[in-house]
Amino acid sequence: MNKRTFVLAWISVAAIGTLPAPAQxxxxxxxxxxxxxxxxxxxxxxxxxAYSRMLTASWDFLLNNIPKDPKTGLPVYLAYCxxxxxxxxxxxxxxxxxxxxxxxxxxxxxxxxxxGDARVVEFERRLLDYQLAHGTTPAGWLWGGVPYASSDHxxxxxxxxxxxxxxxxxxxxxxGYGVIEPDKVGELGFGxxxxxxxxxxxRYRDAAIACAGALARNIRPGDEKHSPWPFRVYAELGxxxxxxxxxxxxxxxxxxxxTRLRLGEPVRYTAARAVAxxxxxxxxxxxxxxxxxxxxxxxxRDLTNLNQYxxxxxxxxxxxxxxxxxxxxxxxxxxxxxVERTFGVDKGKFPGMxxxxxxxxxxxxxxxKMGSHTSRYASILARWAELQDDTAxxxxxxxxxxxxxxxxxxxxxxxxxxDTEQGGIWFSDGYGDFIRHFLYAxxxxxxxxxxxxxxxxRSTSVVKKIEYAPGKVAYSTFDKSGAEVLRxxxxxxxxxxxxxxxxxxxDDDHPGWRFDPALKVLRVRHAKSGDITIQ
Numbered sequence: 001m002n003k004r005t006f007v008l009a010w011i012s013v014a015a016i017g018t019l020p021a022p023a024q025x026x027x028x029x030x031x032x033x034x035x036x037x038x039x040x041x042x043x044x045x046x047x048x049x050a051y052s053r054m055l056t057a058s059w060d061f062l063l064n065n066i067p068k069d070p071k072t073g074l075p076v077y078l079a080y081c082x083x084x085x086x087x088x089x090x091x092x093x094x095x096x097x098x099x100x101x102x103x104x105x106x107x108x109x110x111x112x113x114x115x116g117d118a119r120v121v122e123f124e125r126r127l128l129d130y131q132l133a134h135g136t137t138p139a140g141w142l143w144g145g146v147p148y149a150s151s152d153h154x155x156x157x158x159x160x161x162x163x164x165x166x167x168x169x170x171x172x173x174x175x176g177y178g179v180i181e182p183d184k185v186g187e188l189g190f191g192x193x194x195x196x197x198x199x200x201x202x203r204y205r206d207a208a209i210a211c212a213g214a215l216a217r218n219i220r221p222g223d224e225k226h227s228p229w230p231f232r233v234y235a236e237l238g239x240x241x242x243x244x245x246x247x248x249x250x251x252x253x254x255x256x257x258x259t260r261l262r263l264g265e266p267v268r269y270t271a272a273r274a275v276a277x278x279x280x281x282x283x284x285x286x287x288x289x290x291x292x293x294x295x296x297x298x299x300x301r302d303l304t305n306l307n308q309y310x311x312x313x314x315x316x317x318x319x320x321x322x323x324x325x326x327x328x329x330x331x332x333x334x335x336x337x338x339v340e341r342t343f344g345v346d347k348g349k350f351p352g353m354x355x356x357x358x359x360x361x362x363x364x365x366x367x368x369k370m371g372s373h374t375s376r377y378a379s380i381l382a383r384w385a386e387l388q389d390d391t392a393x394x395x396x397x398x399x400x401x402x403x404x405x406x407x408x409x410x411x412x413x414x415x416x417x418x419d420t421e422q423g424g425i426w427f428s429d430g431y432g433d434f435i436r437h438f439l440y441a442x443x444x445x446x447x448x449x450x451x452x453x454x455x456x457x458r459s460t461s462v463v464k465k466i467e468y469a470p471g472k473v474a475y476s477t478f479d480k481s482g483a484e485v486l487r488x489x490x491x492x493x494x495x496x497x498x499x500x501x502x503x504x505x506x507d508d509d510h511p512g513w514r515f516d517p518a519l520k521v522l523r524v525r526h527a528k529s530g531d532i533t534i535q
Contacts, residue, residue: 039356049449051448055439079095096296098135101147107432112466132207137180137235182230192204242299290310291305307363309362311339333384343373347361357402370429372416374401377400443457459477473533491515496535
């Protein structure tokens with residue numbers, strides 16, 4: 001997913017560093033909107049529907065305005081990491097299919113529940129089916145049946161990618177042919193499982209099980225220089241290209257969920273998870289060496305190129321699964337502080353506070369402030385603020401999300417950073433790893449969702465089916481038990497679980513529902529059926 005020789009051919013570092021000030025009236029081509037207190041608002045605001053309008057335009061652009069590659073006849077997003085909007089063509093840079101498709105599994109499932117737009121389900125189906133058919137290692141290999149993380153631009157087959165060279169001749173960009181990234185095996189394995197829950201189609205379940213099996217077979221104890229799985233490895237025989245990645249939380253989540261569902265080999269997954277979890281707690285959660293995620297960086301000579309992706313996604317897991325870690329509050333607070341200090345401060349030409357919002361760099365090797373990473377941080381902060389009942393933190397999250405909206409144009413073309421219109425948009429940074437963070441954030445802070453609409457903002461279980469109608473919302477979740485947060489334009493009279501009415505109560509720990517008439521927020525908890533009707 002990443003970037004860009006340290007200066008992409010189409011991005012001028014000097015241009016990124018010259019950010020319009022609020023006094024100039026515009027930022028990244030948008031008029032700057034400030035509230036009466038002088039704090040940043042979304043460019044398409046004010047109002048609680050600003051994020052929703054932006055996301056609707058983004059999906060519309062993605063579904064309707066992406067050209068086909070003349071070389072392969074494929075939509076550009078199947079063969080390229082990026083689209084050069086001016087040229088209407090893909091960009092000559094290694095593609096990042098496994099990580100991208102895992103991100104879109106999150107964004108598509110959450111947007112379907114939010115909007116009822118089934119087109120995004122078919123969009124994700126096309127991505128995953130293509131990965132299975134054209135980007136999966138042979139079953140007989142040591143790392144068999146798992147996805148490739150990289151591919152050459154314009155290539156119809158994913159097999160790793162040619163090793164671009166830095167000016168200092170350091171290899172690794174694009175992984176190399178035959179090389180996989182086990183952390184993406186965990187992430188996309190979890191994405192396959194999520195899509196199985198959404199569709200009920202067994203090939204995605206089987207793909208998730210294949211990913212988990214390869215991870216369980218190839219785990220090692222790890223230490224401060226070796227993670228439980230290497231960052232880059234030749235899939236056929238297991239020769240390691242790069243030893244360390246701190247991004248193990250995707251594999252842990254995959255093991256957790258397959259074990260809960262009693263799919264695959266739960267005993268083996270439990271043992272492998274214990275090894276990975278112990279290493280996570282003993283090493284990166286202790287020393288903050290969060291490095292090794294992005295697909296297009298060179299082979300690391302040391303462990304100094306820290307990133308914010310892995311600590312923030314680890315923090316998200318801990319907040320959603322506090323039962324796994326008795327020290328989760330201290331760990332989450334520490335991870336947020338680490339990211340703010342490391343990626344949210346001034347770095348030369350790229351100030352950490354822009355227009356009054358904290359903005360986040362991707363990694364120490366690429367320090368411009370970016371929309372997807374700023375919105376990731378904001379979504380984590382929004383959830384933390386919810387759990388801590390901290391209105392000041394919620395406002396900080398809101399301002400960072402507002403800054404991220406300025407990366408998107410009215411057309412729905414979303415760029416990764418300010419002032420990049422002359423070049424390309426990344427399908428990861430502009431869409432897959434961007435859309436999901438606004439949805440996560442609205443789930444934590446429902447007042448940011450539209451008042452004039454009906455939307456599921458959060459669900460503990462994948463929403464398989466959703467129907468929005470005047471005065472009615474009906475949906476089905478994968479699990480019989482679960483909890484949802486909705487914002488409604490009507491006040492519910494009844495909430496039905498299967499054929500039984502749920503009681504109205506103020507207890508979030510027992511089945512029932514409660515409604516906040518001031519915010520128009522409904523919270524539902526069910527235990528016997530995933531079929532819910534609200535009228």
